[in-house]
Amino acid sequence: MGFCRGLLRMSFLGFVWFLGFVLILDSGGVQGWSKEGHIMTCQIAQELLEPEAAHAVKMLLPENVNGDLSALCVWPDQIRHWYKYRWTSSLHFIDTPDEACNFDYDRDCHDPHGVKDMCVAGAIQNFTSQLSHYREGTSDRRYNMTEALLFLSHFMGDIHQPLHVGFTSDEGGNTIQLRWFRHKSNLHHVWDREIILTAATDYYGKDMDLLEQDIEGNFTDGIWHDDVASWKECGNIFTCVNKWAAESITIACKWGYKGVESGMTLNDDYFNSRLPIVMKRIAQGGVRLAMVLNRVFGASDEDMVSAT
Numbered sequence: 001m002g003f004c005r006g007l008l009r010m011s012f013l014g015f016v017w018f019l020g021f022v023l024i025l026d027s028g029g030v031q032g033w034s035k036e037g038h039i040m041t042c043q044i045a046q047e048l049l050e051p052e053a054a055h056a057v058k059m060l061l062p063e064n065v066n067g068d069l070s071a072l073c074v075w076p077d078q079i080r081h082w083y084k085y086r087w088t089s090s091l092h093f094i095d096t097p098d099e100a101c102n103f104d105y106d107r108d109c110h111d112p113h114g115v116k117d118m119c120v121a122g123a124i125q126n127f128t129s130q131l132s133h134y135r136e137g138t139s140d141r142r143y144n145m146t147e148a149l150l151f152l153s154h155f156m157g158d159i160h161q162p163l164h165v166g167f168t169s170d171e172g173g174n175t176i177q178l179r180w181f182r183h184k185s186n187l188h189h190v191w192d193r194e195i196i197l198t199a200a201t202d203y204y205g206k207d208m209d210l211l212e213q214d215i216e217g218n219f220t221d222g223i224w225h226d227d228v229a230s231w232k233e234c235g236n237i238f239t240c241v242n243k244w245a246a247e248s249i250t251i252a253c254k255w256g257y258k259g260v261e262s263g264m265t266l267n268d269d270y271f272n273s274r275l276p277i278v279m280k281r282i283a284q285g286g287v288r289l290a291m292v293l294n295r296v297f298g299a300s301d302e303d304m305v306s307a308t
């Protein structure tokens, strides 16, 4: 009995320790779209894949996900604190100079130690380039093509989350503590997750599939129908990542940071005016991820990497 109690207590303490560990991991640093944002981005993209790309994606995914890319799109957030993957942690975002409201690759795309290319824009180029060797069948053994696919899919979501290309001193809004309606949050998290979850609750009965279908309807024949062609415009990957990152910091300044101060309460006004922007960024991320995958795996010889 005593022994059992001891065991129970041990495992209880172990559990508390584990919880603490998970909480620390969970609250650590800048994250991309929430799990919901990433899943929607990847589901939108997968539906837009042409046959060659759809086949390549299926071949690269582990069997247990049954060909569902979105099941693993959150993976890079889950492993970013593991020792083996610590090098990936600066690849989720870009810190730009406070109030500059623009993006300059040479100035901004580096990790905190100044190592060049270690930011979300550099990562997208890197993994696009790795995947472009898949077609040749001589894929470079140094690179794990499955990981390249998962990283690319995740980072295409991140670069479209406006507060992912944010100011340096507030860590993309992470240190701006505020209230979202009645509960505590921070500006980064409002853009990662709060707006999406509030929309799901208010308008879609918490059904993320309905929300995603509404986004898809709005670019197949709704309000964004005429914009999709321009979203997909992309000469080479370097020009494109620069354009996407610049869009994000522009939105972050105009809609994210504008009028916001620590300690404020954000509610209906902020939610209603920002919701359409969040939805559009998710749509653009999905459409553009499909565009990149269709080109790297596709039958055409449009090369989007060699010029970099």
Ligand SMILES: *[C@@H]1O[C@H](CO)[C@@H](O)[C@H](O)[C@H]1NC(C)=O
Binding pocket: 087, 091, 116, 117, 118, 119, 122, 123, 124, 126, 127, 142, 143, 144
């Ligand atoms: C590119 O990926 C390789 C691993 O596949 C990694 O070692 C390198 O740091 C990455 N660079 C960037 C900019 O993502």
Ligand SMILES: *[C@@H]1O[C@H](CO)[C@@H](O)[C@H](O)[C@H]1NC(C)=O
Binding pocket: 144, 145, 146, 147
């Ligand atoms: C590639 O990476 C995945 C995910 O980390 C891993 O499960 C798989 O074993 C790796 N494949 C090779 C050939 O190393």
Ligand SMILES: *[C@@H]1O[C@H](CO)[C@@H](O)[C@H](O)[C@H]1NC(C)=O
Binding pocket: 211, 214, 215, 218, 222, 223, 276, 279, 280
């Ligand atoms: C889709 O467009 C309609 C009409 O403008 C709008 O009311 C709705 O909020 C949009 N939905 C999403 C998810 O963007």
